[in-house]
Amino acid sequence: MELAIIMIGLVVLGLCSGIFGALFGLGGGVIFVPILLLSGIAATATQAVAMSLVGIIAGSVGASTVLIAKGLSNVRLGLLLEITTCIGAIIGAIIATYLESWMLTVLFSAIMIYSGFRMIVNPERTVEPATGEDSPMTFRYKDESVGEDVRYEVQNVRSGMGICTFAGAISSMTGVGGGAIKVPLMNIHMHIPMKAASSTSSFMIGVTAFSGAITYFFAGVFTDSAVSPLLTGAGLDSLLPCAACLAFGAFCGSLAGARLARRIPSSHLRKYFSVVLFVMAVLVLLQTGGVI
Amino acid sequence: MTVPDLNRTTALTLRVGIVIGMVLMLGGLCWYIADGTDTLIYIGLLVMIVSPFLGVIASFAVLILEKDWRWAAVAAVLFVVTAIGIVISIE
Numbered sequence: 001m002e003l004a005i006i007m008i009g010l011v012v013l014g015l016c017s018g019i020f021g022a023l024f025g026l027g028g029g030v031i032f033v034p035i036l037l038l039s040g041i042a043a044t045a046t047q048a049v050a051m052s053l054v055g056i057i058a059g060s061v062g063a064s065t066v067l068i069a070k071g072l073s074n075v076r077l078g079l080l081l082e083i084t085t086c087i088g089a090i091i092g093a094i095i096a097t098y099l100e101s102w103m104l105t106v107l108f109s110a111i112m113i114y115s116g117f118r119m120i121v122n123p124e125r126t127v128e129p130a131t132g133e134d135s136p137m138t139f140r141y142k143d144e145s146v147g148e149d150v151r152y153e154v155q156n157v158r159s160g161m162g163i164c165t166f167a168g169a170i171s172s173m174t175g176v177g178g179g180a181i182k183v184p185l186m187n188i189h190m191h192i193p194m195k196a197a198s199s200t201s202s203f204m205i206g207v208t209a210f211s212g213a214i215t216y217f218f219a220g221v222f223t224d225s226a227v228s229p230l231l232t233g234a235g236l237d238s239l240l241p242c243a244a245c246l247a248f249g250a251f252c253g254s255l256a257g258a259r260l261a262r263r264i265p266s267s268h269l270r271k272y273f274s275v276v277l278f279v280m281a282v283l284v285l286l287q288t289g290g291v292i
Numbered sequence: 293m294t295v296p297d298l299n300r301t302t303a304l305t306l307r308v309g310i311v312i313g314m315v316l317m318l319g320g321l322c323w324y325i326a327d328g329t330d331t332l333i334y335i336g337l338l339v340m341i342v343s344p345f346l347g348v349i350a351s352f353a354v355l356i357l358e359k360d361w362r363w364a365a366v367a368a369v370l371f372v373v374t375a376i377g378i379v380i381s382i383e
Contacts, residue, residue, distance in 0.1 A: 058314075064303065064344075069300060075298055076298075079348065079370050085372045086377050087373055093380070093381065169352060177334075207348060207374070210342070211381070212377060222334070223330075240337065244317040244318070244320065247314070251314055
């Protein structure tokens with residue numbers, strides 16, 4: 001009985017974060033990690049992070065199968081920005097040991113609040129390519145909410161790549177915020193339409209989460225029999241069944257979220273995203289303050 | 293020979309990876325509930341975790357076929373950087 005409740009709970013958690021993540025291009029680590037720890041499913045922070053990465057991958061890949069096929073995600077740009085994000089993550093993992101974690105989370109929250117304000121105050125500015133000819137940084141996608149092709153030229157590529165290094169470092173140090181920094185960066189700084197930005201981020205977070213998850217996988221986190229008392233009580237001796245339920249939920253949720261993302265107007269998406277940023281900033285600050 | 297479409301191929305690769313992973317995990321879950329064997333979930337989880345990277349490999353392959361060297365180089369660099377990242381974190 002207890003086992004069934006845990007499993008259904010994990011599927012539901014996955015479903016909610018999958019819908020949410022696919023819509024906004026966020027992973028959902030900021031929700032997964034505290035819930036897994038507070039509910040007693042994860043015995044340690046490492047277990048919570050490892051499980052969260054599994055949910056993020058399932059959601060990202062599920063959403064990407066739809067968003068890439070429909071041309072909303074910009075695969076080329078995703079690959080490019082992922083390079084510096086990954087380098088940043090490596091740097092972050094190395095310097096994390098020298099910094100106090102509360103400094104990072106405060107910085108992280110400040111960035112999110114700033115990005116949220118910019119997204120409310122400034123209207124979206126995408127750059128129409130001046131001439132009819134395409135530059136290597138000109139891309140297009142079909143916006144199904146208005147039924148039109150949108151053509152955009154990516155701006156500030158170099159500084160955008162630089163900021164992605166920073167975003168990668170912050171998220172590997174704090175464990176959250178891959179998407180929360182990258183989506184506003186792409187939208188505000190690189191002038192990428194909101195829909196393309198969140199869809200590209202959906203694809204990228206899967207690649208980022210992969211390198212983390214594979215390390216935990218081979219370190220034996222999922223097969224370790226030292227699970228929380230809650231899981232032992234339910235008769236489980238590893239995290240594997242829980243990871244499977246979470247992944248299944250996130251996968252189904254992301255398919256629904258991606259469907260929604262295709263239809264919703266870009267301006268609404270942008271408005272909701274800024275609200276999400278404020279809520280995330282508050283959540284992260286509360287976690288740092290030890291309230292939750 | 294017609295060059296496969298980048299978006300379609302990448303999306304298809306991701307779909308194949310995640311669907312195989314999901315089927316193995318769900319099958320494994322049933323098997324686990326029946327007699328406590330979790331081998332199939334283990335394999336399914338691995339397939340699913342690797343699937344985003346398979347997507348990167350697929351886009352790399354298409355970019356090479358398209359002779360789009362600039363972007364193929366981008367994919368190749370990402371490949372190397374990810375590998376370095378994994379090696380460092382395992383150590």
